Amino acid sequence: MNRHNSIAFIINSLEGGGAERVMCKLLSIMEPYFTQHQIHVHLVLLDALAEAHECPDYVNKITLNTEGSLVQGYRQLKPLLKQLSPSLCLSFLTRSNMLNVVLSHQLGYQAVISERVNTSSHFPGGLKDTISKVMVKATYPRAHRVMAVSEGVKADLVEHFNVKEDRVQTVYNPYDIDAIHELADKPVDDLPQNAYIIGTGRLVKNKNFRLLIDAYAKSDVPEDLVILGQGDQEAALKEQVSRLGLSERVHFPGFKSNPYPYIKQARYFVSTSNAEGFPNAIVEAMCLGKAVVATNCESGPAEILSGEYPLHIEQFTPSQYGCLCPVNDAKAVADAMDFLNAPTELARYSAKSTERAQAFSNEIFRQKMMTCLDLTPGAEDTVYVPAG
Structure with a gap:
């Protein structure tokens, strides 16, 4: 029996960029599983910006208009997630990740966050970067699970942002x-x-x-x-x-x-x-x-x-x-x-x-995502991948 019937994905926008492309790839790669198991899938975009990447048709896409504001993100995202009532939310990028973690503790769902950059290098200095680092350190350790895009990103989160190593899984980007x-x-x-x-x-x-x-x-x-x-x-x-x-x-x-x-x-x-x-x-x-x-x-x-x-x-x-x-x-x-x-x-x-x-490959990515999203594979989902 699958333990999820509704999952939400959160990202700042779908304007041009690697994280945005990977989010759409993820939704495409996971489509057979989600549709077969009748899981309702929602994609929430925080900002109303021009889209350079296409979301698959089976996904319910919802665009907010937070204009890059963390406060507006909180005000607009909280009632929406309360209405959608997902059992799990996966987010990409720092602003979406912080909101996801905070709201998960208020609304009672599992927050999985994905860190796409080396966090320390991404916030090198200055007051705004220092504040961002403090906020990351306060929120990321409270996520249910953290996906790191590389071992280097994982090591940085563990060493500098108080994230427990056993909560972080490295999931490389997929390539068709x-x-x-x-x-x-x-x-x-x-x-x-x-x-x-x-x-x-x-x-x-x-x-x-x-x-x-x-x-x-x-x-x-x-x-x-x-x-x-x-x-x-x-x-x-x-x-x-x-x-x-x-x-x-x-x-x-x-x-x-x-x-x-x-x-x-x-x-x-x-x-x-x-x-x-x-x-x-x-x-x-x-x-x-x-x-x-x-x-x-x-x-x-x-x-x-x-x-x-x-x-x-x-x-x-x-x-x-x-x-x-x-x-x-x-x-x-x-x-x-x-x-x-x-x-x-x-x-x-x-x-x-x-x-x-x-x-x-896409298939190795799919198997990693099954683990990160705590999805239960059926016999039809088990695919042999040679070692090496």
Whole structure:
């Protein structure tokens, strides 16, 4: 007998972003279970913003208008949840998580919260960040269960936010490998003429594309460099490229809603971030069989590329599934690039990427979600997944 007949999911909005995409994926992946067991599923959006991701039709979507306010979130969400009377609520992102925990104790349902970022890195300093950290520390330990998107995020919650380790489960983001390959085969008309390597992401300081450009300049990489994305650092990065005399070799095609054809045609993928929650772009590149160079930032790259956490490195390190470098170390990233100049190493790590991507499949995600949501599997829900 299933113990839930109504479940609510809460997120700030469905505007563009990784957490929003994963929420919609989660609802799609779990649809067969929820519909088969006649569980009423509600998705509550706190803010009335333009939606970049599509919620499945079977879900009852309710949009509030809290305008980013925690107080308005409390005032509008409490009567709604009282009316919906869910036995469990799963939330994504800090504001939704805090509201979920507080209301669970008032209304008597189970609160499961999902932390999508390295919390300490997400609130680096200043009065507002300090207040946010205090509020996280006051609420997160009172959740029924906490989902961390990586082992690094889990360790940060346990060490700095008083969350008990036995209440935290790591659930990596899901990836539909076949769908990514299908999208990668879509025709595009602006692929670079020359062979290239690629980095993707928002052009903001945290992604540290400045480091990627510096490392590229120091390396002996014969291919061009493509940086896919948009953001407030674009002009500064283009100026840096010009100053280094690389304008003919470094390309900025802008933001692409489907980046996969560009990644598929690249020789390999590079990520030079200062901090991550769980770097989707790295796993998506691995789904396409691309070797990866990444900085060992908090959190995600080490456990994806080495299978280990924590991992301390002081120089470029060829790990089990990819090439890791210290954060903000241009020489190490250049060394990793030069290492992949060798066709044998490139082929070996391309194969390793394909192998490792299987650990992030939709099916493994589904099984983890069953545990986190305290769902009872029937015989039809038990699916064999090979080890490894």
